[in-house]
Amino acid sequence: MFVTMELSQEESCTLDIISSSAAQTQRLGMQLGCLLDGGTLILLDGQLGAGKTTFTQGLAQGLAIHETVNSPTFTLLKEYMGQGHKGQDVSSGLALYHFDLYRLDDPEEMIDLGFEDYFYGTGVCVVEWADKAGHFWPAECLHLQMKVLNEIQRDLLFSATGARYCEILREFQKNAYATVSS
Numbered sequence: 001m002f003v004t005m006e007l008s009q010e011e012s013c014t015l016d017i018i019s020s021s022a023a024q025t026q027r028l029g030m031q032l033g034c035l036l037d038g039g040t041l042i043l044l045d046g047q048l049g050a051g052k053t054t055f056t057q058g059l060a061q062g063l064a065i066h067e068t069v070n071s072p073t074f075t076l077l078k079e080y081m082g083q084g085h086k087g088q089d090v091s092s093g094l095a096l097y098h099f100d101l102y103r104l105d106d107p108e109e110m111i112d113l114g115f116e117d118y119f120y121g122t123g124v125c126v127v128e129w130a131d132k133a134g135h136f137w138p139a140e141c142l143h144l145q146m147k148v149l150n151e152i153q154r155d156l157l158f159s160a161t162g163a164r165y166c167e168i169l170r171e172f173q174k175n176a177y178a179t180v181s182s
């Protein structure tokens with residue numbers, strides 16, 4: 001019901017959205033998922049119950065992934081294969097790499113586990129608890145900070161860095177208005 005977008009000079013931009021239900025958060029994830037190409041990195045932060053997994057479930061829908069997505073808390077990483085959209089070749093489906101770093105003890109582990117390769121790979125990477133990896137992240141990515149406002153409302157603050165991610169955020173914003181005002 002409330003969306004603001006700010007542009008700044010150095011190829012970074014932010015979008016602030018208040019979601020009023022889990023379904024709305026999921027729909028926003030789906031709309032973002034539809035816009036993504038391979039090699040995209042999305043970082044999610046926010047307390048337990050903020051909606052990171054809910055958003056990721058929508059993202060997976062947007063990538064035409066039909067498997068159930070839940071938190072990979074005990075494994076740090078789950079992989080899903082996208083089926084591609086209707087009318088497209090199945091091979092056009094993008095892989096989704098869903099990380100949950102809640103149990104990461106040391107940012108160094110990211111390198112030890114070979115996770116870096118994923119972030120520069122061809123799939124879409126979404127990372128819950130990205131803050132746990134400290135300053136490990138590439139300069140260009142889309143960061144989503146989620147905040148619990150009350151039982152049903154969440155503040156979603158998207159920050160994009162780099163021209164490509166700003167463009168994704170601009171496209172996303174067009175549909176986001178419709179979602180949160182309905």
Ligand SMILES: Nc1ncnc2c1ncn2[C@@H]1O[C@H](COP(=O)(O)OP(=O)(O)O)[C@@H](O)[C@H]1O
Pocket residue numbers: 019020021022023024025046047048049050051052053054055071128151152153154
């Ligand atoms: N606006 C909202 N957006 C997302 N989740 C919401 C919202 N309102 C209530 N919820 C509830 O909050 C919980 C979010 O859980 P989850 O997505 O697993 O969070 P996280 O992965 O951040 O720990 C779910 O039980 C969901 O139904």
Ligand SMILES: [Mg+2]
Pocket residue numbers: 052053071128
């Ligand atoms: Mg979660």
